[in-house]
Amino acid sequence: MTTRFERTMNRSSKRRAYALYHDVVCHPQWVQLSVYSKLIWIEIGLDYHPNKFGKGCGNNGWLTCVYNELIQKRGFKSRSTIKKSLVELEWFGFIEKTFPGQFPKEPARYALTHLDYDQHPDNKVMAKKAPHTYKEHTGEPYPKH
Numbered sequence: 344m345t346t347r348f349e350r351t352m353n354r355s356s357k358r359r360a361y362a363l364y365h366d367v368v369c370h371p372q373w374v375q376l377s378v379y380s381k382l383i384w385i386e387i388g389l390d391y392h393p394n395k396f397g398k399g400c401g402n403n404g405w406l407t408c409v410y411n412e413l414i415q416k417r418g419f420k421s422r423s424t425i426k427k428s429l430v431e432l433e434w435f436g437f438i439e440k441t442f443p444g445q446f447p448k449e450p451a452r453y454a455l456t457h458l459d460y461d462q463h464p465d466n467k468v469m470a471k472k473a474p475h476t477y478k479e480h481t482g483e484p485y486p487k488h
Contacts, residue, residue, distance in 0.1 A: 359392065361385070361388045361389055361391060363385075364457060366457075367437070367457045367477070370477060370478065371482065372435045372436070372437070372477045372478075372480050372482070373437075373477070375435065375484055375485060376431060376432070376435060376437070376485075377427075377428065377431060377485075379424050379425075379427070379428045380428040380431045380432050380435075380437075382428075383408065383413075383425060383428040383429060383432060384432055384437055384438065384455075386408065386413060386417065387406050387407075387408050387438060387453055387455065388406075388455060390402070390406045390407055390408075391403055391406060391455065391458070395461075396461070396463070396464050400461055400462065400464075401461040402461060402463075403454050403455055403458045403459065403460055403461045404441045404452065404453075404454040404460040404461055404463065404468035405441070405442070405452050405454075405461070405463050405467070405468055406452060406453045406454065406455065407450045407451075407452060407453070408425070408429060408450070408451070408453060409450050410422050410425050410426075413425055429453075431485050434485055435477055435480055435485065436456055436475075436476030436477035436478075436479065436480050437455070437456060437457075437476075437477050438453045438454065438455060438456060439453065439454045439456055439474070439476065440452070440453055441453060441454050441460075441467075441468045442467060442468070452467075452468070454468070456473060456474050456475055456476045456477060457473055457475060457477070458473050459471070459472055459473045460472075460473070
C-alpha cells in the first residue's frame with residue numbers, strides 16, 4: 344500500500360504547492376510555537392488539496408496526521424512529540440480537530456484554521472469560512488509540561 348507521501352512524489356506532471364501565508368507565519372502566536380509544532384503544521388498542510396473531492400471541493404477539515412507515516416517516511420522520532428505538537432497547535436488555534444478518529448481504523452482529521460473549511464462529500468465536515476482562531480488567542484504562552 345502506498346502512502347500519501349509516495350503518491351505525491353509520483354506526480355511529476357502535476358505539481359502542487361502549499362503556501363505559507365505571511366499573516367499566519369508572522370503572527371505573534373506563530374512565534375510562540377515550538378519548532379516541532381511548526382513542522383507538524385506544514386506536514387498537515389501538505390495533505391491539503393483544494394480539489395480533492397471534485398472541482399472547487401477541497402479537503403480542509405479532512406486532513407490527516409498519521410503518526411506512522413511521519414515516523415517512517417518523514418524522519419520524526421517520537422509519537423509523543425507529534426501528539427504534543429498537535430495539542431499545542433490546537434491550543435494556539437492554528438488547527439482544529441474536526442473528527443476524533445477511531446484508532447486503529449481511521450485517523451483523526453483536522454482543519455487549518457487560516458483556510459475555509461470544505462464540505463465533505465458524506466457531510467462529516469460542514470463548509471464554513473476560515474475562523475482564524477489563532478488571531479483570537481489571548482497571547483498566554485503554552486504551558487510546557
